[in-house]
Amino acid sequence: AQTVTQSQPEMSVQEAETVTLSCTYDTSESDYYLFWYKQPPSRQMILVIRQEAYKQQNATENRFSVNFQKAAKSFSLKISDSQLGDAAMYFCAYRSAYYGGSQGNLIFGKGTKLSVKP
């Protein structure tokens, strides 16, 4: 079974600075997707960024980028120029790309709570 581990329960960053959130995962599959979801105090689940495992290039979405290391099974999220609105719970998630593999559902880590100091 696949597992996702976020080893940092809480992180803090100064406004305008950069922070990296860590995520590791375990799988025997070769094709899959990885995600970072953001959950603000409103408790919505907002997709931040997605990475397909077959793509070597790291995904980037504006101030958000990932460092995907497939061999190491590592998928960290870098937030540049941090803003107060980035304060939230961040969840790393894994999804199999095989129909029927893990039944297609997302497997989440326990989350990292990010605080942004003004």
Add this chain to the structure above:
Amino acid sequence: GAGVSQSPRYKVTKRGQDVALRCDPISGHVSLYWYRQALGQGPEFLTYFNYEAQQDKSGLPNDRFSAERPEGSISTLTIQRTEQRDSAMYRCASSLTGADTGELFFGEGSRLTVL
């Protein structure tokens, strides 16, 4: 609809009562998922459907929990004889298929409190 819609948004019930939580996925989405999220934790998979077929119910904690999606669209998660430990946020998500580019779209959740 434009997004995944869940109702009720908040439900307070007494121990022993049955509750039904509803999810209306994005129109055209084949796959529908139910998750449970305790405070301070990540979402935990409960069950999922492709069309009306329940593909996996391995995450349902016990036989008090059941789910259906009879016409392949709206789904209902039912909890019978609720217990205080059932208190949590219950989230529904949908996706185009079970193996597309990967994104699940989440509803805002139904917060259940069992007194």
